[in-house]
Amino acid sequence: MTAIQAHFRAVAPPVVLMGAVLVLWQVACWAYPHPEPGPVSVAATLLHLMGKAYFWHNAAATGRSFLLASGISIAVGGALGLLIGSSRLLSWYLAPLLMIFQTVPKITLYPIVLELFGLGMAPKVAFGVMHGVIPVYFITSRLVAGVRKVLLRSARVMRLGAAERFYFVIVPAILPDMIATLRVSVALCLLGVLIGEMFASHSGLGFMAVNAINLGDTPVTLAVGFFLAFMAVGINTLLLYCEHKLRH
Amino acid sequence: QPGARAAEISVTQWGQSMYGAPYAVALHDGLFKPCGDIDGIIGSAGGGSTVRNMMASDLPYAEVAFPAAVAAIAHHLDVIIVNVGTDTPAGASVVTTKTSAIHTLADLAGHKVAITTPRASSEMLLLMELQHKGIDPASVHRVASGGYVQGLSMLDSGEVDAAVLIEPLAIRRRDDYRTVVRAEDILPPMTMSVGITTRAFASAHPDTLRCIIGQRRKAVERLYAAPAEAATILAEVYHMPPELARVAIDNMVKAHMWSDGAIDTTELNRAADGLKLIGELKGDIDWNTAVNSSFLN
Amino acid sequence: MTENGQTDVPCVELRQVEQRFTTRKGGNVHALGPLDLTLRRGEFLSIVGPSGCGKSTLLDILSGLARPAAGQALLNGQPIRGVPDGVGIVFQEDASFGWLTVENNIAFGLKRRGLARDDIAARVEHALDFMGLRRFRTSYPSQLSGGMRQRVCIARTLVMRPSLILLDEPFGALDQQTRLLMGDELLRLWRETNATILLITHSLDEAVMLSDRIGVMSARPGRLIKLVETGWPRERDSTVVSSPHYGDLLSEIWAPLRAESNHHMAANNA
Amino acid sequence: MTENGQTDVPCVELRQVEQRFTTRKGGNVHALGPLDLTLRRGEFLSIVGPSGCGKSTLLDILSGLARPAAGQALLNGQPIRGVPDGVGIVFQEDASFGWLTVENNIAFGLKRRGLARDDIAARVEHALDFMGLRRFRTSYPSQLSGGMRQRVCIARTLVMRPSLILLDEPFGALDQQTRLLMGDELLRLWRETNATILLITHSLDEAVMLSDRIGVMSARPGRLIKLVETGWPRERDSTVVSSPHYGDLLSEIWAPLRAESNHHMAANNA
Amino acid sequence: MKTGLTAIPYALRLLLIVVLVGLWQVFCSIGLLGTGIVPAPVTIWHDMCAVMGQSASRAALWLSLRDILIAALIAGAGGIAVGMIVHPIRLLRAALEPYLASYYAVPTFIFYPALITVTGSGRLPIILISIMLGIVAMITTTLTALDGVSRSIVRTARVFGLTPLQNVMYVRIPAAAPMLLSGLRLCVSYAFIGVIASEFIMSDAGVGYQIAYAYDNFDTDTMYGYIGCVVVLAAATTLGFDMIAAEPVKREGA
């Protein structure tokens, strides 16, 4: 009973907000006829699309690249974070380099990515990783640097080796916060993958979106946009759930 | 799997423009099967990026917009033209709002027209049309919008008085605007898109090239022979409303848009003159080295 | 062995130990010493001193977490290098592992050492009772008060059965009444295990009540300015508070500390 | 006015005050009460009690930071709504402003109140001396020890010259010797300003030494289980420790607390 | 003396960058890095000089830079303001939070065509997109920063009876300052990405457009010249921001 209530309390506000925005949007469309479609027609388009095999084919293509890109981002960014975050010296010298990379608009590096990875899934994944890996690194290193010194000292007193210290102390200590902030970085991976699909691809939701844009098919553009938004919120909710499970 | 290079043909604006229709038919009918392991068509943002995509691909054959091919050749990229894709500017038009006072090309003088980006083919065609009608290009203010859809938005909001447009977008929005002029009504045939490859690939795999070009020609023949069937195929491959595909195919068939591949130097030169008009091309191009027509049969 | 259970065998010897730190701005802090101190095997020694005088620094040196800048630190006659076996330490700050339940926190060190399951279970059960944590065995530290968490840390250290126990202000987070009860428990444990205990505390009562000897440290850089022998029997508890000797001891350590504090106050206003 | 300076005029009155919290998981915590307490104008009252018994909760109600779930809280006969004028509070946790220097921390409230520059400067100078912070006037809190930071918070509250001072374990971060000295300072201040003081402390010594009256609270939900009048004269300092009455008072409040603590320990192992 | 000492690490940091660039040059010179992939730094430097020598390119650069600044400032200030307003309203925050966290997965520029029907074209939609990109990072950071302000500080502010405005100006913003600064840094980096990526994809002016244009026209020299300028600008803002932010962060004892 109370569990259901608590659940309701967590879910209700975002749903209500989304509902309110959609209603306002629809009302605006009725009140002010405009070439832009309202939520009802976008929803209809989305439903229509979701009945099509090619839509799911595209969604799956995006999903595969996204999973791979987030996996690599988390592994590489996490490893960099653990390494650099646990050393003041390394972070002083390497952090700004990575931050510069973060600031460079990745899209301008598209020519180089194409040169290095060719066509197909690889450049999309590379683009996803380029967007996601630095945020993962930053988060991890900040968390690792923030692990309370007394925990590390306890580990030393218990005569744990470096590997044991990572595995039994540092990783569990940062895990919940890590998942909390990973929510933002995997979203960036998805963005990177989509951008890759917009440039050179024959499948994927990014490809669909860019075609729809150039065909002036706004309902499909928005339908794809909203589908992506739903997916993102879904992933976010899943990670939030994991985080709650891990936090005591 | 990642890292494996796709054996795909690159086609500019695949999924969006009519350049790709023969490929859609060929793909649907499995016409490319004899040419080797071709697992599809890859699209790209158009312009030079199609050329780049082609060069990064394992199957370096692409159909690209003519200006992009010329730019690549002018910049000494390892690119040669091996066939012609389309040789009429059909599908390009200038539109205005239903209530506008602009009715002819001459009315554009003193008004603002949205083009996509400076020195893009949209500007080229507009200038060629003006030149053809003897109108001073300087009297028409060209405003870059960034894209066709954006141009229409500017037209809607009154920022410009007319906008350039292409099909099939023009068909989708035909009820909202009035066409001022259609390029095919004014301009003579000229090369709009070409098939290109790298010299290395051409000397290593002449048979593959011959096969692709030949099968494309078969697809073009089918397009002209059975437009209704082709429209159904295009709608399916492009995930386009069938009605839209039908009108688009019919228009293109009428204008005889798709070439069987034959290369006509006059048409090449006409298009090159257009590029000179917008300053994209400075000198002349030696078609003897830039073109290799030996794969046409 | 003397009648109160402590021996004359030195367990820990510090000879002219000093510690210095470089601050981030490049300054130099003389944190401790020079300091001479001998801890006899089996004794219960408390250290009191103004805050910031270097007590925790001293503990770091004894536990091998830090090397002294000068002087020598010996454990059982051997120079201390790295964390030696058989040393348990309870830190001033909360060091409980937030991701483990109370019982897993307590079992953590035992598991890492690879003890048999039964043995671990038995020791954990005993520690849970001992520290009054039974009801919270499956709770996570965040669900406990600061005092309870500190008990978890004490239990986690004690289950390892260290022969030298270093306690840095372990009862700081507890209210005074609980402190007293915990003190009694600590005495019982000390008697049962024959361990050597070094207790750092801010509370003079606690020091007087629990220890065989009390060391008083000066303000930073901390030096030993007084070493007082209490003379309590090994069998003792918090009831010693009512002994007349208690007041004498209290004032004996209070006098130098008061002087230090006053001196410090004055210096801060200089 | 009685001979020790306190009056019989009630300053604060609590009638059947209770507080409850809803935890995030939807549970209900009965944190405090029902509790009746009258604070006389000008008196120095201390509250002791096991941790988690609701002492800070009580202070929140008195300072208007929280409304009681049941019962009435009156200040000068008026129900407390919002933070009343003339109430100063020092929190248990460090509340110094990390972005301001020590002197700007102390001047903060005065500046917000729009006092004249000279007046602010004079009061800040006095507070710096009073709290032994002169040497650190331009330091930032992060450069100070926990105890020093707490002094900054005390000074920041006292410069406002509140007529009711609420202190939540203000000396918790200090070592015992400094606590004693600060206690003496607090007594001096109390005499000089005629303020009413409510002090929450974990230290029984402190409570006995400083107060006119001592309230002892039960474990959660905290109720007043004992109210002891010390009978000290208004002119007093930490030397009362040596008075025989001191020990009596100590055991008088220690007895119920020990019972509470034992009870609690037993419950935890249930 | 003191400043001289603290400047050393910064100098070493710069030195490291110089050394890395030097290594890159060496790799290119001995052919370990194919020039087909990335040109040597010296080449890029020449390209940059060539680009910067033209007033049209300088104008493009300036245009982008101006809009990056405008977008970063508006996104920063707006994000802080929204964060401040949303933070105390628990329901609103609960309602917004899932969208804030998943926001970055949606490629904002999908909505560009829809946007310009409302805003018209030109620089406004680009700035708006960049603001949309940056403001959410700022809101999120502001919320986290305000969460990080300790309860006792918030309560102290209440005890001093501050007005809401005073509370924000004198307590909340300074208390959250170190984190807000890192949020601002994110904002700048998003503004960078927003402006240049929008220009790259769908505009007709600015550095991003110039890169895309040069790319489309196989003008590799100009393209790398512009990319070099963008990277140098990104580096300058990042390092500059670090130096500005260092002081308050250190003071708070991070």
Ligand SMILES: Nc1ncnc2c1ncn2[C@@H]1O[C@H](COP(=O)(O)OP(=O)(O)OP(=O)(O)O)[C@@H](O)[C@H]1O
């Ligand atoms: N790593 C360090 N760098 C610079 N100074 C340090 C460092 N560690 C400790 N100090 C300084 O050395 C002195 C002694 O510190 P220490 O923690 O040993 O004091 P303490 O006696 O344990 O204090 P407390 O009673 O408050 O716990 C302090 O002044 C402290 O500021």
Ligand SMILES: Nc1ncnc2c1ncn2[C@@H]1O[C@H](COP(=O)(O)OP(=O)(O)OP(=O)(O)O)[C@@H](O)[C@H]1O
């Ligand atoms: N906001 C809250 N929500 C739920 N429970 C709370 C809340 N605030 C306090 N409590 C609970 O109410 C009880 C009383 O808390 P309070 O902080 O008043 O205790 P205290 O006597 O001040 O303890 P200490 O001596 O440790 O400072 C505690 O058990 C605490 O866990």
Ligand SMILES: [Mg+2]
């Ligand atoms: Mg210490």
Ligand SMILES: [Mg+2]
């Ligand atoms: Mg409290």
